[in-house]
Amino acid sequence: MADLTPNGSTGTFEPACWMNPEDTFNHADLNTLAENTAFFVQEYSEVMSAYHKVGIMAGAPNRPNYLDGDTVSSYTFLAGGTHQFLIYTSQGHYSGGKYIGSVTIDGTLACTFGAAGTSSFFTFVNTGPRWVQTTAQVVSFDITQTIDNYYSISYRRML
């Protein structure tokens, strides 16, 4: 017998798995059911979906003043084991673009981003069921600007 590989490929879902009473039930039908369950393992769960607008005023050298909070974060109760995070950031209409952005997961840097945005994977191994914090932060250059970003961060279990 072979193994399912829920995270080994993009996977497929086969809708043709309904048995009519006159159909013969065979191994192929069971394998279709098993592969269908593996397909759903690939779904992502969201940890953060946010619009983040930050007004900046130039200040003392290299110390700009922030008119808005520089971070957006959330806590998620994660099961133990390996999780794959997918991080998307993009800029909005106002964004000045002169900043360094970062995403940290459980205190570890997952990726950085800037004006071009990012599409990044990050593998996180959780030692046990517990709350895990995900944080998106922008550090502005010392200029007057408005930064506005969109964040979409999700995870899925790796089996």
Added chain:
Amino acid sequence: MGDINLATASFTSVGMILAGTETLTSAYGSNLANNVGWLLSRPISLWSCNIPIRYEDTKLGSSVPIEATIPLQTGTWTLYYSMTGSYNAKYIHYGDYYFPNISLDGSLVVTGVGTWVSMAGSFTWPVDGHKIEIELSADDVADTDHICGYISIYGVRNAGDIHT
């Protein structure tokens, strides 16, 4: 035969693709059923809301109350919530900062007003009519208080509670 237990269901990958000559066993069937149960027991992201931490926002211009109706299958759920907020040393701020209160279906479930330390927790909630009504609010706060933060809620089905 027994029922799927969402609290204990696990996902089995090993040996789940049968060769044509292999025998279907009860263990295989149990694994297949538990795979479905495990999928059903995963957290579902329900709602999130980022109330900006903005210096000009006072209660007079507050973003709360915020109301939303979320579709959720009837049954008993464990709901997880997170409320976070912070700003750096160069943030121009005045007044006090608080999270909102969270109410579900008209009942207060989380008191955020008066707190700015990030908070997260869970509680059991019965869902009826395939929906929950969420409200973020703040009463009896000063006009210079700021009600803000990132609020997220997700749900996990309770063990053995599977409704059609």
